Amino acid sequence: xxxxxxxxxxxxxxxxxxxxxxxxxxxxxxxxxxxxxxxxxxxxxxxxxxxxxxxxxxxxxxxxxxxxxxxxxxxxxxxxxxxxxxxxxxxxxxxxxxxxxxxxxxxxxxxxxxxxxxxxxxxxxxxxxxxxxxxxxxxxxxxxxxxxxxxxxxxxxxxxxxxxxxxxxxxxxxxxxxxxxxxxxxxxxxxxxxxxxxxxxxxxxxxxxxxxxxxxxxxx
Numbered sequence: 001x002x003x004x005x006x007x008x009x010x011x012x013x014x015x016x017x018x019x020x021x022x023x024x025x026x027x028x029x030x031x032x033x034x035x036x037x038x039x040x041x042x043x044x045x046x047x048x049x050x051x052x053x054x055x056x057x058x059x060x061x062x063x064x065x066x067x068x069x070x071x072x073x074x075x076x077x078x079x080x081x082x083x084x085x086x087x088x089x090x091x092x093x094x095x096x097x098x099x100x101x102x103x104x105x106x107x108x109x110x111x112x113x114x115x116x117x118x119x120x121x122x123x124x125x126x127x128x129x130x131x132x133x134x135x136x137x138x139x140x141x142x143x144x145x146x147x148x149x150x151x152x153x154x155x156x157x158x159x160x161x162x163x164x165x166x167x168x169x170x171x172x173x174x175x176x177x178x179x180x181x182x183x184x185x186x187x188x189x190x191x192x193x194x195x196x197x198x199x200x201x202x203x204x205x206x207x208x209x210x211x212x213x214x215x216x217x218x219x220x
Contacts, residue, residue: 047139054147061147063096063121071100079107087111094118096148098155112160119165119216120172122149128215149176156180 053059060068087108092101093116101113122145129141156162156177163185164170170182210217 043136047136047143051139051143054143058150059147060099061096061121061144061151063144063148064099064151067097067100071103075103078104083107089114091116095121095152095155098151098158101155102158113155113158115155115159115162117156117162117164117169117173120152120169122146122152122176123172124216128219131219153177156182 050059085108088111090101090104090108090111091114092098095115095117098115101115105111105113125141125145125148129138129145132138132141152173153176156173157180160181162173162180162182164173164182165185165187167184170184173180173182208217208220210220212218
């Protein structure tokens with residue numbers, strides 16, 4: 001419960017991790033020394049602090065904070081191997097890695113930023129909030145959508161170029177960062193390589209090739 005008393009520690013990382021695990025982790029309903037009612041109160045307090053930190057103090061999105069832990073281990077390796085060398089581009093995959101990209105550019109000040117936006121994350125979180133049945137989860141996604149919108153506005157504006165997967169995504173990007181320089185590179189498939197072979201089954205079939213650890217794919 002110390003995260004409720006000092007939520008600002010480690011730039012809010014402990015608070016966000018507690019909120020994700022206790023409120024939205026698949027195993028969070030298992031016994032961890034808290035009764036059901038006490039746990040509900042605890043989770044609501046965590047959510048309230050995350051919302052306040054996001055709306056009033058610019059708390060980073062949970063996905064950015066999650067990646068920051070891995071980057072903390074990677075940073076000294078980067079500095080050891082490439083300190084003093086010149087790089088032209090810092091390319092970051094997914095907009096929520098913008099804080100790490102800014103960190104890298106501080107080490108390589110001559111580099112420009114290029115963002116490969118696999119999704120416009122704030123819009124994705126908004127949609128997940130719209131379809132969520134659980135009210136707590138719905139609130140969580142809406143708060144995270146707000147955090148992602150603020151971060152993506154900065155990321156797209158700061159990047160020399162942002163790649164979008166569709167014209168719809170490009171419109172969303174310009175909706176929050178009108179001056180962003182964008183290019184659309186659609187997701188594609190080699191239809192000549194992936195051709196049906198042999199006899200086709202008579203009954204209808206559906207193949208869904210996607211990781212099931214990704215919530216959007218789970219919903220689909």
